[in-house]
Amino acid sequence: MKDLPLPNLLVEMLNSGRWKAPDDKELIKKIGIEDADDLSFLSLAGMESNTNQLRQLALNGYSDLMGLCSGNVELLPEGYLDVTKAIVIAATYGDEALCLDYSNSIEPKIVVTNNTGSSTRWLLVAENFEKFVEILGL
Amino acid sequence: MKIVLNNWICKSSNFVSIVSMQVLIKFFLCLIMTISIVMMQLCFPANAENIPESCISSSNLKVTVLSISQLGLVHHARMHRIEHSKHKQEKTQSRDQDPSSRRRNEVTTLTNVSPDISASNALSEYNVDSAFSGIYHPPTKQWMALASEGASLKTAQPISTVAQFGGHAQVERALVTKTGLVNVRENVAFVLILENANTLRIKWNSISVNQRNFGDRAAPRHYRAIIMEAIRNETGYRVIE
Numbered sequence: 001m002k003d004l005p006l007p008n009l010l011v012e013m014l015n016s017g018r019w020k021a022p023d024d025k026e027l028i029k030k031i032g033i034e035d036a037d038d039l040s041f042l043s044l045a046g047m048e049s050n051t052n053q054l055r056q057l058a059l060n061g062y063s064d065l066m067g068l069c070s071g072n073v074e075l076l077p078e079g080y081l082d083v084t085k086a087i088v089i090a091a092t093y094g095d096e097a098l099c100l101d102y103s104n105s106i107e108p109k110i111v112v113t114n115n116t117g118s119s120t121r122w123l124l125v126a127e128n129f130e131k132f133v134e135i136l137g138l
Numbered sequence: 139m140k141i142v143l144n145n146w147i148c149k150s151s152n153f154v155s156i157v158s159m160q161v162l163i164k165f166f167l168c169l170i171m172t173i174s175i176v177m178m179q180l181c182f183p184a185n186a187e188n189i190p191e192s193c194i195s196s197s198n199l200k201v202t203v204l205s206i207s208q209l210g211l212v213h214h215a216r217m218h219r220i221e222h223s224k225h226k227q228e229k230t231q232s233r234d235q236d237p238s239s240r241r242r243n244e245v246t247t248l249t250n251v252s253p254d255i256s257a258s259n260a261l262s263e264y265n266v267d268s269a270f271s272g273i274y275h276p277p278t279k280q281w282m283a284l285a286s287e288g289a290s291l292k293t294a295q296p297i298s299t300v301a302q303f304g305g306h307a308q309v310e311r312a313l314v315t316k317t318g319l320v321n322v323r324e325n326v327a328f329v330l331i332l333e334n335a336n337t338l339r340i341k342w343n344s345i346s347v348n349q350r351n352f353g354d355r356a357a358p359r360h361y362r363a364i365i366m367e368a369i370r371n372e373t374g375y376r377v378i379e
Contacts, residue, residue, distance in 0.1 A: 034355075035343060038329075040302060046287055053301035053308070057346065062307065065350050091303035093269055093286060093329040094343025094355060113345070118353045120345050 004087055004102050007129035013138070014044060021090070022136050031098075031125045031135065032112040038092035050088035050097070058083040066095075066113075067121040076103055079121030081111060098125065246289075246297050248272070248330070249282040250372045251316055257373040261332060265290045270330040271305035273313050273347065274365045277321075281368055282313040283330055307346040322347075326357045328365060330377075337376045340366060 006014075013019040022028065025036035033039050042050060058068040069076060071084040082103045089110075090098040099122070100108035110132040111122040126132035248257040248270055268290055272283030287302045300308040306327040313319060327344030342348070342357040349355045357365075366377045 035341070038341070040288060042287075042302075046302070049287065050301045050303045053304040057304045057307060060307070062304075062346060062350075066345060088303050091287075091301075092343075093271060093302055093305070093331075093341065095303055095306065095345035095349075096343075097303045115345070115349070115355055118349070120349065 004085065004100070004108075005106070006087070007100070007108065009129055009133060010089070013133075018138065022138060024137070027136055032114055032123055033092065033096050033098070034115075035092040035094045035096060038094065039090055039096070039098075040092070041090045042088065046091075047087055047089055050091050051083075051086070054086065054088055054097075054099075055083045065119050067119065079114075079116075079123070081122045086111075095120075100129070245291065246285040246299065247282065247312075248284075248373065249280075249313075249316070250368065251280050251282060251313075257369075258375065261338075261373055261375060262335075263291050263293070264332050265292055266332055266334055268332045271300050271309050271344075272328045272330055272369075273306060273309045274326045274328065274361070274368065275313065275317070275319055276324050276326065276361060276364070278317070278319070279364075279368060280313070280317055280319075281365070281372075282309060282316065283328075284309050284312060286329070304346050306344045310347060323351050325351060326361045326365060328357060330369065333378070336374075337378060338369065338373065340369070340377055340379055 010019065019041050021039050021041050028036040028039055040046070054068070055070065057063075057066055058070040062068060063070070067080045069080050069082045071082060073082065076082055081099060081101060085102040087100045087102075087108075088097050089100055096113045099111050101111045101122070102108045107128055109124060110126040110129065112125045113120050114123040126135055244254040245260040245263050247253070247255075248260055250257075253260075264285075267288075269286045269288060270283035271286045272281060274281040284305070285297055285299045286305050287299050289297065289299055291297060309327075310322055310325060313325075314322065325347055327342075327347035329341040329343070331339045331341070333339045340362075342362065343355045344357075345355055348357050352358055362379075366379075369375075370377045
């Protein structure tokens with residue numbers, strides 16, 4: 001991804017075919033994904049197209065609905081995701097997603113969509129990618 | 139007195155000759171214009187309704203000059219249209235010469251709005267588990283679903299798909315473009331998953347459309363049976379939840 005380096009472990013998993021959703025759907029639900037059956041762990045091309053779409057949504061009036069900011073913010077509101085510093089790594093057909101969030105450092109956190117009724121915000125799943133792999137037992 | 143009278147007669151005759159010259163010039167201009175118009179109409183009969191009547195009947199010089207430029211524009215527009223038409227024809231021909239690429243684009247769209255290929259024919263080309271993000275517009279009963287990320291053809295030919303995350307927003311734009319819908323606030327989003335050769339599973343969650351329009355990621359229950367029936371009618375496939 002342009003300007004945002006993928007974690008080494010993720011690159012390794014992509015190359016070795018280990019990057020796929022776990023069979024245990026309960027684990028997926030535990031990290032906050034409701035449509036666990038639909039969750040796809042994206043290929044590199046899928047990450048790119050879904051990240052592009054994430055950025056388009058922020059530009060096309062979906063910011064408040066989906067908790068998105070498009071850079072140029074001094075202080076990111078709580079629960080919002082800066083789309084210029086994020087990569088979508090997994091998604092469902094119902095607009096849930098897991099993202100790498102680079103807003104605080106080069107080592108990304110993993111965040112997930114969280115429905116709060118009328119809108120969606122982003123919650124922390126893991127402080128880093130290694131921890132995320134551990135949580136899901138990948 | 140005689141001198142004054144002579145001067146007056148002289149001026150008058152000058153005036154008359156000037157007026158005569160002006161009338162003559164206007165007459166010739168009108169004649170040229172009329173001939174031009176007749177020629178234009180003979181050459182481009184389809185544009186006859188675009189040529190203002192003032193070009194033919196008015197003897198006013200300003201209107202005539204304006205009309206000349208208008209005629210130029212009409213001619214230019216006509217030529218542009220011919221060029222555009224040629225270009226379009228060439229594009230269509232080249233597309234027709236590559237039926238595989240044409241088919242690949244058509245099969246990615248399931249819709250009841252003037253489909254290029256029937257939804258059932260399109261679906262028959264997909265592998266099981268292929269998914270389609272869809273939008274239904276209740277007031278007009280129009281719907282469209284586009285192949286979503288991960289959908290694949292039996293032939294393994296590559297296809298363009300919408301993203302999984304936010305794909306409904308992309309489908310909504312496509313439906314608006316195709317139908318000219320103005321109010322998207324009544325749209326209902328759904329997902330179709332090809333279960334087997336004659337069954338589609340439908341799911342109802344979407345943030346970008348359902349949560350925006352109804353305050354809930356899930357589509358309102360009272361629309362579900364109507365949408366399932368519309369898809370069943372168009373595809374001929376069994377639709378299950």
